[in-house]
Amino acid sequence: MKTTVFIAVMVAGIAYAVGVTVLYERCNENKCVSRVSKCQLTGACGCTLDNCTCCVNCTLCLAELWDDCCSCVNMCKPRNMSATDMASYSTIHDLLFNALTEHDKPHPDAHWTVERVTPQEEGVILPGLAGPDNSESRDNSPVESSPSTKPATSTAASANETIVPMDTCTVAYINICLGLKKCEDACEHMGAAKYRWFHTGCCECVGSTCLSYGKKKALCRDCPND
Template sequence: MRYLKAPLGVSPTTMLKYAIAAALLAVLLLLTIKTAETCNEAVCGSVVSKCLLTKSCNCDLKNCTCCKECFNCLSYLYSECCSCVDMCPKPNHTGTDLSRKSHVEDFEEVVPQLFAVLTELPDPHKRWETKTFPVDMEFNHYDPKKEIKLTMLSVEQEVDPNKLTMITVNCTVAFWAQCMSWTKCKSSCLSMGASSYRWFHDGCCECIGQYCLKFGINESRCSQCPGGEESKQLIDEEEDDYDYGEHDYDDQDDD
């Protein structure tokens, strides 16, 4: 076996120390790059190890056979740690303001199956509360590309009955209980597979499903936010009177 000779004036022990230090530095650099691009190992290491050990996250976003199990396993760290198990949809960095009291944005990559699974039943950890309501839409088929367009109808619009097909779909939104920052709201809704999100300026976060128009409900309903609890109580008392947008022209008809 051949051994490397130390340069003159440098002992083999010193060389070994330098080699170990260089190796550790290289490993640390690789981990830092990996963490910045994908997974926060310092925060997620323990919970991810548990979920991998129990095989709770052995699936992908395409078939989503264990999405809910993985979401529950990662628990409140899901939005921070979903990248560690390849369960984070890709973000979209473009956004558009819709109103003065909230910020809204569509996601480029959506996972409606994941969102449907997570909002089908009440969250066991009470992290969010779901609301589902029917929406009437116009269903148009465009040839030759067979594109599908869904739009809200008003009574003022003149439509051809022969070309019009009305369908009723369920819009589902999820209001997070706790107040959160804009970036936290965006990442939380993205991790749930939502189609879009609405972040209210009081800190309330609303994740919006694929069949919702005009970014869901334009009212803060988060139960533990300053403006959310009051709105929630008001709506519970007057649920039948709440307007989801389908009666915008009722007053004009009465005139």
């Protein structure tokens, strides 16, 4: 009997611990509660991803805590999504990324800078266009990856037709140096479809309309690029 009670208590304790861990992975209350409360009281974070009217103001208010605290205001990728949820999530995050990169010169307090990129600058060879410049330094070779499985957007009615981009490719460079995992998280939380991480620590978040992985140059403002 005592053994049974002991096992039951242990199971309950483990379940509680796992629940607490998941909770704090979703929203680090110790780290975020003060800033999140301020942002919610001022109305800076009073919207949702599918109605992204406050997205820019919310990222500016959370500032350097955005990556750690966006889950507290329901603007991070939810866990354990189905395929249907993932498709909806990708659409919503396109809206977030578009909102954050709408202006070529973001708010002075923003922690990113925006670049518009041509297919040539992406290294995409299209019929009728000059080939890409492949003069980048090997020491600056990037790691390229995608937080989502959403393909780059392009149109072609047949194999003989010219492939043309539907929209301008937009990328956002995080101002400061980041590690690879932090770069992935930062781009995910901005709503980017992909990211490019340079070995210098420069992090480039790539929009869903880009045909490849954005610009092949490290242009982070406050991160050494050589």
